[in-house]
Amino acid sequence: MAIKLIRDGVTQVAAEPILEPVAHLDLVFEWIDGQYWLHSDIPRERPIGIEIDRELRRHEEFFKRSSLQKELLAKxxxxxxxxxxxxxxxxxxxxxxxxxxxxFGCAVRACERNPVVAFLIQSALARAQHPKIKNFEFTFGDGETNLESLNNIDVIYFDPMFEDANSKTAPRKEMRIFRNVVGPDQDAQEIFRKARKLGPKRLVVKRPRHSVDLGEEPALQFIGKSTRYDVYFSKQIH
Ligand SMILES: C[S@@+](CC[C@H](N)C(=O)[O-])C[C@H]1O[C@@H](n2cnc3c(N)ncnc32)[C@H](O)[C@@H]1O
Structure with missing residues (x-):
């Protein structure tokens, strides 16, 4: 088994340093429209990739018609x-x-520790041109290390793959990549505790709507159809 990259009809075994830790996996990435996409394990299903400019334009159009103040994540x-x-x-x-x-107009610093997902992000970022992308900074690695240096960060956002008996299985194919390639984030409660201790004033955790809390009861909850956002405030002043 080996990771393969298909580009301009030529298939080669991946020699990307970022993919070395997962080189034993049986995955195929294909170069389409200027970036890599991950082939699905379901025949004829569209490969998985991130279309940054398209997504940002879609949100832009949406917020021309709908108020930002109604968005649960914004709240x-x-x-x-x-x-x-x-x-x-x-x-x-x-x-x-x-x-x-x-x-929304926020500046975002984001971390991803899984090499397959980080490879898709880096490939998509290399092609992105939307003006808002200048407010985005990406790091490949564990977010935990960022908790030590939180200069200028107002909010920590945490959306781990942490399932419990109350979680409903999400059918979306994007969720399958997290299940099959990434697996559960077993250390989610530990990272949560560390973020509570070291984090800025506000920590927001995304959970499936009926799932248990990751830690203690949140100060605020914003509940949507299938997910909810749990908000925690720290007493610590940075
Ligand atoms: C449920 S997904 C996040 C989905 C994301 N919020 C979105 O909208 O596409 C969880 C992702 O976080 C990553 N992850 C989990 N814990 C992490 C950590 N401590 N540091 C960096 N990445 C982490 C996993 O590898 C996985 O790709």
Whole structure:
């Protein structure tokens, strides 16, 4: 088994340093429209990739018609009037939430520790041209290390793959990559505790709607159809 990269019809075994830790996996990435996409394990299903410019434009169009103040994530991170907090997204994944935060006008620093997901992010970022991307900073590695240096960060955002008996399985194919390639984030409660201890005033945790809390009871909850945002405030002043 080996990771393969297909580019211009030529297949080669991946020699990307970022993929070395997972070189034993049986995965195929294909170069399409200027970036790499991960082939799905389901035949004929569209490969998985992140279309940064398209997503940011889609959000832009949406917020021309809909108020930002109605967005649960915006409420959870504390968007009020012209104030736009700077967010550290500890769990970048396929950038769904990071791009939404950027579209609110926030500056975002994001981390991803899984090499396959980080490779998709880096490949997508190399092609991105949307003006809002200048407010985005990405680091490959464990978000935990960022908890030691939180200069200018107002909010920590945490969306781990942490399942419990109450979690409903999400059918979206993006979720399958997290299940099959990334696996559960077993250390989610530990990272949560560390973020509570070291983090800035506000910590926002995304959970499936009916799941247990990651730690103690949150100060605020914003509940959507399938997910909810738990908000914790720290007494620590930075
Ligand atoms: C549920 S997904 C996040 C989805 C993301 N919010 C989105 O909208 O696309 C969880 C991701 O966070 C990553 N992750 C979990 N714990 C992490 C940590 N401590 N540091 C960096 N990445 C982490 C996992 O590898 C996985 O890709």
């Amino acid at each position: 959870a991170i504390g968007v009020k009037g012209p104030a736009r907090p700077t967010v550290l997204d500890l769990t970048a994944g396929l950038l769904g939430d990071s791009l939404l935060l950027l579209s």
